[in-house]
Amino acid sequence: MICLDNSVLINHGKVRACYQHPKEPSLVIKVPVGEEKETNYANIKELKGYQTLMREHVDLFCISHCYGFVSTNYGRGLVCDCIRDDDGAISKTIWDVIVFQDDCDVKYVQKVADEFCNFLMSRNIWIFDLNLKNIALRLRYDGTYQMFVIDLKGRYDDNELIPFSSYIKYFATKKLERRCQQLIERIPFYRNKRAELQYESL
Template identity: 25%
Template sequence: MDKIVLKDDLLLAKGGERFCFIHPEDKLKIIKTLNPELKIHNQQNELEYIYYEYLYSNHKIEDLLNIAQCFGWVDTNYGKGLMFQRILDYDGEQSKHLRYYLRNNLLSKQQEEYLLNDLKYFLEKNLILFIDVSTVNLFCKRISEKDYKLVIFDGLGARRKGIKLTFYMKSKLFSKYKIKKQWKKFLLNCAKDKSYQ
């Protein structure tokens, strides 16, 4: 398979450890690569891939609509990249982060409550670990003119390799505890964004 060449004009975002590029041959996909300038990595792509494999072996893909779909590894000029679904609004525009909607007060109270309740139900029902609960790690996808869906595209599983990730994947009790703990942090982050000036 040919190496995918990722150029600066395709760069969608830079995170703490990774770059996110629009796939040059498929605008409906993105590729996450490690930042080559960093000497030390937490191997976020590896961790994310392990966790997605776990999710896909325990759930039907149609039950995981609140997370970006992972398509596996590709070879790029930045090294190994992990390919994902690109989150777009119903009109084909790039979806915006939840933070954007909260800071700009673009959701009604009812819309916000519905979206948060829907996401919480999804996480608890499927035992999904949303660990890095920043509001920039999920998109508020417009599915029609007035309707939205929250889609997590980063921050799943664990922040670093270790025994905790194994516990999360093996113990429902531990997962439930962690989901509740992270949900409280997530709500605090939402409140901070809403009060941001």
């Protein structure tokens, strides 16, 4: 059994806590927080969502890959790639960069998001949950960012819709277009509200 504690905690999401793997720096372990069914089901949803996505796109680079379950002192955990910057630091989410980082080139983050969205659209990659907290910005040595989707549980909820939407590709494209638009608009929106958001997070 793998023993997790606060010294390896990366962050909490709504339903899971994400820890560094204590022995393997390239991996994270996600464990449910709370007793709700939704919480316990999140890891299964993510693994299934991930597997479906990989059946459609074998060589996806822009996601955190998932490897299956391990037992931990906090229950069954899902093992996935840990997204790290070139200097080894754990990459921040878009949310953390635009809300909590003082020096942030908002226009540049928007440009990276725009290019990322164009990539998803051009390859018909149906990832619709583009929440700012679910996308990591990997900082490269040259100062550029690369985006990675780190939470694919939403993909599971979309599975039923996907065969239909892919069949009528038009609807999936429109949905992805809307979600991409939202992502790009939210970047300056939350940046402008950051004092309030920082206060709420205390």
